Amino acid sequence: MSGAVPSAGRLAAIAVNTFREAVRQRFFVIVSLATVSFGLAAWWLRDCGVVACREKFLLDAGFGALAFFGAIVAIVATAGSFFGEIERRTVLAVLSRPVRRKEFVLGKLGGILGLLFVFCGMGTALLVGLLWCSRTLPEEQLPGAMLAGERVSLPAVALCGLVQWLRCSVLAALALAVSAYSRSSLLAVVASFAALVVCSLRSFAWDAFASAGHGLAGGAARVLGACVPDFDLYEVADAVANGGAVSPGYLSGIALYSTIYVGMFAAIAACFFWHREL
């Protein structure tokens, strides 16, 4: 039965190739530069009068950029990589080898997760660096009111970056499932962004349906709701900005939650791709 088990070598080859392709795309370079620019702009504006706490401002701006540009990278890089293989017809050459379709899908996902790890890691490292630099400035250079505010924990910021990566991973797996079904990359990108909106508003919908009672409609809504990840669960930046920490319990819980959804969307993508005529 070893034939049914994906080969680690083939998965790794496809993942590495996907990563190398995606990381060299002009799109990725531009989005990365935009993220860095956003972080540097926040650094430049850190002492403006409308914010009470420079660290909170830096964190909000940094993680806001990471979440926004991370979502763009997750969706566009996934759809672009998948449809690039189809348009170039390289998928035909790859699948004419002893490569199963699920190995192709999982390899693609692996490469994109690697790309997102680099992207989130780079953004988080920049943010940690800016926070560290802001603490090295001489105190007399700062307006008194802006010195106030609790110091955020730098390890907590790093863990917050990890949580952002988990969120982007779920989104990338979702975009891959959409791409495996969709006939065009544009449709896949648009549908994935629509799904991102649904995931971001999922907690509101969940509350609304909970108040609808336990009837058939309420039950159906709960089942459907369970299929959609709740992106509100990934919002820890606020707590960290207010001096909170990322607890190991939360981290392991959100990692498990993300793994379940990534696995579910990868399985759906593999199923769609299995039935797709190339």
Place this chain on the structure above:
Amino acid sequence: MILLVNAVEFDGVAKVFRPGLFETPAPALTEVDLGIPEGEIVGLLGPNGSGKTTLLKIILGLLVPTTGICRVFGRPSNSAEGRPDVGYLPEAPEFYAFLTGTELVRFFAGLSGLAGSTQEDRVRTAIGRVGMESAADRRIGTYSRGMKERIGLAQALVAEPKLVILDEPTANLDPEGAMKFASVIRDIHARGGTVLLSTHQLDQIEYLCTWVVLLSRGRVVSSGPVEEFIQRCSEPALVVESLDEAHRSDLRCWLAARGALLRVARSNRLERAYCAATDCAAPEEGRSH
């Protein structure tokens, strides 16, 4: 008695595409029973839309037949187990522009399960066979179309497969490149490999292939050795090498009075046999009686 072992077998294969819920299903292949013998250079012929690409994709497991079964070396074509023995060069390949030629061939070698020094040896050998040593370390994005075809052939050959499938391989090659391609194909044949070549270049099939499969409207019209096909499908003909326009008209009238056929003389015998078998029209004259 010579026993032919088939590299590929089609058993009652039909393929119907269903483009949409309310659209009419489009049959691409109808009841194909076909054996492609091992160790032959097989030319796959047929007009556009005859089902050649569908046939190739079914062999590669990229399409699942609507009915029937296709076996490659005795194993169902849609199982990955049979595919280490198959190499494929798609039509007009693009490949990954950011990889060098060597990296591309190494990537496909890895997918075929090759590793370590064996992989490196095979990669070097495959690149050498297609004459791409000097450009192997350049990015594919800088390659010409012909070079892409050649590096594509190298990736198809890197695992030394028993069956090599080439889809329109020489469409973008200059004469020198086409000759190099032909010598590689003959080399595969000499080593006992099977080559399945889909092309519209009839002269190429006539001088290169040993076996021909002719498809028309999703059906196999003919399958057999090239010489046999030419003999079977050719009609008695008087070939006039050149004739000016005034005399051509006279000849048409003379032939028509005797119920005979006038067709513009074609350059090779296979082309005439192909036209007779597929009932295709001559480009200039058409058919007249």
